[in-house]
Amino acid sequence: MSIVSRLRSAAFAVFAATIGPLALAAPAAAADEPTIGVVVPTLDAQFWNNYVTFMKKGADELGVHLVVLNADNKPDQMVKSLEDLVAQHVDGIIFTPYWATAARGLSLAKDAGIPVVLTDSYPSFQPQSDRFPNYIAFIGPSDEDAGYQMAKALFDAIKPGPDGKKVIGVVNGTAGTSVAIDRRKGLEDALKEVSDVRVAGEVDGNFVRDTSQTVFESLYQGNPDITGVWAANGGTATGVMAALKGHGKTPGKDVIVVGMDLNPENVDAVKSGELLFDIGGHWLQGGFALVTLFDQIKGFPVPKEADNIKLKLLPLTQNRVAQFEKDFPGGVPPYDFKQHSRFYNKDAKPAAFEMKYSD
Template identity: 80%
Template sequence: MILKRIRNAILALAAPLLLASPALASKDKPVIGVVVPTLAAQFWNNYVDFMKKGAQELGVDLVVLNADNKPDQMVKSLEDLVARPVDGIIFTPYWATAARGLTLAKDADIPVILTDSYPDFAPQTSRFPNYKAFVGPSDQDAGRQMAEALFAAMQPDANGKKVIGVVNGTAGTSVAIDRRKGLEDALKSHPEVVVAGEVDGNFVRDTSQTVFESLYQGHPEIKGVWAANGGTATGVMTALKNAGKKPGKDVVVVAMDLNPENVDAVKNGDLLFDIGGHWLQGGFALVMLYDEIKGHPVPKAQDNVKLKLLPLTQDRIAQFQADFPAGVPPYDFKAHSRVYTPEAAAAAFELKYSK
């Protein structure tokens, strides 16, 4: 009886340690789950590749799941990560999935950083204390810059009008909404510009090509296209070529993302203007979440990051390629992590040309 009591006492003392050990072991090499809207878009592949580089440098086990442009799959992916469980989650809350995903993670005490598309509530509040930060682009500013470049390059028709078509992104996302707001800002000061029609390209190439083909057939007077992202622009340019038109000459196109194929399109004159670099947001979020997991909380003053993006026109191609070989800026993940560098600068930074 005495031996049994001793054994039970030892087990009782050991139980908390046994329960805690998986989490402690996990945090030696944190497991961070990532859910992206779709890997059918080049942008999200760039996003993931940069995160993989960061995971290797920091010592993170990265689990990447693809929502495949399906709201239900986004939620299921989040449920899978919570059930695994992971030490942290980074996801892009398309289709109003922010509250659902944050609730799942909150119930499991998992910290989360949202990227690219933000909800209508701030990070680090009592509602979702596990929502540590948002990192994404200044979409409205980018949308306005795209529009201004497009309008300036177009010649008015015989009636003094500049007729454009608009291919928007995924409906209902803050990304698409804010970029369209930027276009609207520019339209207010350009009464000569007429929007012949708008379609939803869902931020992917094939859909954008199909919907723009229909729009252009109905409105051959279109001489400029505001395309919501890089994949959308590629679809638009393909549609124009299939219609026997020369992008950049017969119809001017502007876009956003700085995907490699769009950089090439700017270089050869098919694409007038591109702006981007925000696929880096995934790597920035990774550093912030890694530090959070390791006991260095995201400072409140740095919990809502809206990145100013890098504009690109044909005359800046040489400088872009010199400053960003392969389109990637130099970035030392450990130098931006307070785990490795106690006085580290903020994880995110603004892309700029050196000259």
């Protein structure tokens, strides 16, 4: 560790011990325009591009210098990116701890006196603990509920085969992440409520289109009786639909597909009838995390009761597309970052909110 890092670590320890984890502040060196580092799992997925675009809008409005790094779906690159941000002495870090990188990343930031917000995937420990007082908040989706809603929509739409069973295939996300685990729990919750659904097989699509297309092609080839697919996210659903077309099948007619994320291409697929059901809006979590961390850096710490946010998501079916497009032009809800920041607005409402239809 460098001399600068040691000094920062020492200062952080004294400061945290004096004021406690709830009032954890940014390094004293934070300028009028703080630098916040962001690490995303992959920019090969539309979801994470939406996440970053919304954050960039927030950075422009709040006055934040944003440094975005891509882990490129590699655990070691995630850690390397976090090391780079610590070496740059950023004022705060937002990252998604895929591949069990939470403790490593938080330790690096803690030693450097840097506050952190985790998004999308959470570790087994809570924010604002004695172990990691610099872990100030988690903001992410209610994945189990989303997985359950996807499954219910799928089961209701599939017709049983000659044996009376509804046969489905499952394409999961990145193995071991809380995101994939919780979405799969939601599916399991729905499966426990029915007796006429049979899972023909499961594969891991790693939350990206190309991998999902490849693994589902093999699954479908071995199980041509599949008439429904539960796909763990938007990219996965897109890959599944491409695989089905490659087999000469029409998604939405020959095989029913459900997904998650509300990516633009998936909204279009719902509109055309190729995708039965989508649910999402949680890429907004990046912007919410930015406001939360910005206020922390500016001396407005996260209250303990607001340090673990799990968002209920917006469902979309073909009959709601017109309403969706009316309420969320371009898929984005109206959001004034300064109005949600306690630094700019003393009466600010919480940074996070749930997307809802107006009618």
